[in-house]
Amino acid sequence: MAAETNRASRRPTSIADYPIAHQAVCLDGLVGDGAFSYCRGKLLSVPPQTGIVVACRDLCDGAVFEGIIARYAQKFPGGDRRAIVSMWTLYYFSILTIAPSLHMFVHRIGLPLQIDRLSLVCNEKTGEPEAFVMTDRLGVTADPAGELHRLMVGHVEPVVAAIAANAGVAPKLLWNNVAAYLSWILKEIAHRHERDLVEGGLALLNDAAWPCGRRNPMVGMIRTARQQCGLEFARRKVCCLRYNLPGVGGCGEACPLPDGRH
Template sequence: MAAEMNGTVSRPSIADHPIAYHAVDLDGLVGDGPFAYCRGKLLASPPPAGIVVHCRDLGDPDVFDGIIARYSEKFPGSDRRAIVSMWTLYYFSVLTIAPSVHMFVNRIALSLEMDRLSLVCNGETGEPEAFVMSDRPEAAADPAAELHRLMLGHAEPVIVAIAANAGVAPKLLWNNAAAYLSWILKEIAHRHAPALVEGGLALLDEAAWPCGRRNPMFGMIRMARQQCGLEFARRKVCCLRYNLPGVGGCGEACPLPDGRH
């Protein structure tokens, strides 16, 4: 049972069970708390239903086009770039939200490189729903380093592959990833403590990554201010979702006036 300390709930961590890493229940660590939406996103085995493909195979145009063709049935005749961008919003939400919670809250290291995961898509719509892991979780001494590894080992190669297959600008895809990563890190800071995610936010806010390479997410999320004084996050690059029928715009988060409706 979770213990209450200084008014906050302290949930069990993988570090509390060093001998049983192989048996750790990621969904159990999340529980019914504020991050319950992370359950079912990182799986130890394939689910009984859905489409399962190796993430590395998304670099194969035939594999990628087959999934996008299924997803595009929701938006017949629409701009393919907008369809692909919308699909990647689902993808990056799964890739960044649950892993960040486990890295920074539960201090878990996960092997999330592109060649270590399989993607689970909805069998009817083709929407990304979860990842199947091939390696067991371990304790994380440096969550920010784990997040950096995720960016280099998965986000970067999958963006390169999708950009090449779909003709979508890499900066649009990086902005899609940055939007969800920024949101979840700030949510963790709100639920726990800002200091907990300082290293993770640096991977968004600094011009260079710890490895010395240019940060492709730098400046992708900008803080703006409404006339009433409230601050809000705004993307640098539009995700194009406003071009899809039945899909609402991003409101003030969109850099384009047409996308705010």
């Protein structure tokens, strides 16, 4: 009886702790209520009952993307168009990098995150990104940096190219939005676990070239600055423009522009 109770109360710590039939829905169980609980509910196996669900590949269609952004822009009447698009992508890229990085590097899970294998869930009123729906089965990976590299090449890269072309936003701004969240979550994982765990991910963020040989569009996007008291902090290379939106504060010291630090 005691052994059965212990097995029932033990929280799973790996995808291997779940039967194969349940692996597609185990992510929130792995996260639990601990330090990374904000990652729960971001990667789904089935579409939710509410919200707008759109295939991520369709976001590369200018008309589809315009429909989503037009809905989101209603939150900021008269707001700067570039800032509105940038703010929307901050939500998109935060969901696409934070929870996946945790599962790749800590739980060693291979996630089906290529652009053709995901759908985006947006708030039905605001168009704000809320989660992704995965259609394929999860797997175990021994190469989390390789998984992250595939995410960058197979999803982030085409999305950035399409949004830049369709919305008139500089690719550097969008890549800096990606780098800001990726840098943050990798450092959080290193802080709460160990740095060796994410060395491969940090290399994808900081090295001049990716393993495929292509130039790394995120290199130099996050810089280390120092306050007068000597405290170090991360600062973006390119401003996200959010301070131009009514009712939205700036990024503080993280912003490269003085106007965005308020």
